[in-house]
Amino acid sequence: MGAAPRGDHPLVELAGVSKEFRTPPRKLFERAQTVCALTDVSLTIARGESVAIVGESGSGKTTLVRQMLGLSTPTAGTVRFDGVEVVPRSRDLGWLRRRTGLVFQDPYSSFNPRRTIGQSVAEPLEGSAIPGDHGEMVRAVLERVGLPHDAATRYPDAFSGGQRQRIAVARAIVHGPELLVGDEPVSALDVLVRARVLDLLAELRREFGLTLVTITHDLGIVPKLAERTIVMQGGRIVEDGLTADLLTAPKHPYTQQLVASRLRLPGTTWRG
Ligand SMILES: Nc1ncnc2c1ncn2[C@@H]1O[C@H](COP(=O)(O)OP(=O)(O)O)[C@@H](O)[C@H]1O
Numbered sequence: 612m613g614a615a616p617r618g619d620h621p622l623v624e625l626a627g628v629s630k631e632f633r634t635p636p637r638k639l640f641e642r643a644q645t646v647c648a649l650t651d652v653s654l655t656i657a658r659g660e661s662v663a664i665v666g667e668s669g670s671g672k673t674t675l676v677r678q679m680l681g682l683s684t685p686t687a688g689t690v691r692f693d694g695v696e697v698v699p700r701s702r703d704l705g706w707l708r709r710r711t712g713l714v715f716q717d718p719y720s721s722f723n724p725r726r727t728i729g730q731s732v733a734e735p736l737e738g739s740a741i742p743g744d745h746g747e748m749v750r751a752v753l754e755r756v757g758l759p760h761d762a763a764t765r766y767p768d769a770f771s772g773g774q775r776q777r778i779a780v781a782r783a784i785v786h787g788p789e790l791l792v793g794d795e796p797v798s799a800l801d802v803l804v805r806a807r808v809l810d811l812l813a814e815l816r817r818e819f820g821l822t823l824v825t826i827t828h829d830l831g832i833v834p835k836l837a838e839r840t841i842v843m844q845g846g847r848i849v850e851d852g853l854t855a856d857l858l859t860a861p862k863h864p865y866t867q868q869l870v871a872s873r874l875r876l877p878g879t880t881w882r883g
């Protein structure tokens with residue numbers, strides 16, 4: 612386990628993945644509902660790629676990345692990371708935790724207010740029992756993402772939303788993962804701060820050879836973020852291609868609609 616051969620396999624591979632949720636009846640005589648959050652999703656992501664996942668709320672984006680990270684068990688299909696099958700619950704996924712990192716949307720609920728930034732950022736190092744001086748590793752990564760020198764000793768409430776997302780990125784990469792997943796990582800930030808955090812992600816990708824998978828509902832940031840875009844609707848991938856092609860010549864009607872509605876917003880253009 613974890614001793615996967617590196618290089619010959621796609622970093623992420625989903626084959627025929629479906630995920631159903633059964634929700635219990637809310638009222639007397641109501642039936643249990645089954646929600647198909649993902650239906651027959653197949654995709655591969657190569658090492659070093661940057662992929663954006665777009666689609667309306669409820670289209671299955673979060674459920675999709677949770678399968679990649681082994682945080683949820685598919686109802687059908689297989690998930691592989693670097694050639695190794697990911698089987699949540701039935702197997703120790705410590706090796707996958709070490710090789711992946713996740714940044715959530717909300718910079719305010721992502722941190723325990725009673726733990727120092729240093730303690731929070733060190734969590735993946737402790738969880739994965741990474742050898743070395745954790746304090747030093749935390750200070751180095753905080754400096755790398757652009758936080759002030761004394762950040763490690765301070766508490767989350769001392770920082771702005773943008774700084775907290777930098778801290779969240781630091782926590783997601785401190786243990787040296789190969790795959791960094793962001794679930795709407797810049798959606799809660801204002802435009803200027805958002806651009807700087809996107810620049811940071813691009814730098815980190817180059818520096819550490821990271822593979823990036825980023826969920827966003829903002830088509831405007833996709834060109835800056837990823838050379839490949841996956842469009843989801845109703846639990847299915849409806850389009851998957853080069854970002855530049857997808858934005859200039861969308862094939863699927865849903866993508867066409869997304870691109871068209873984006874263009875109608877005043878003052879927002881993603882074409883240079
Ligand atoms: N734990 C869950 N229990 C029941 N239904 C869920 C659960 N997680 C997601 N869903 C449902 O699955 C669908 C896809 O959700 P999600 O992956 O969160 O979409 P997105 O991230 O694109 O907004 C939605 O209909 C959502 O209500």
Ligand SMILES: [Mg+2]
Pocket residue numbers: 672673674794
């Ligand atoms: Mg979501």
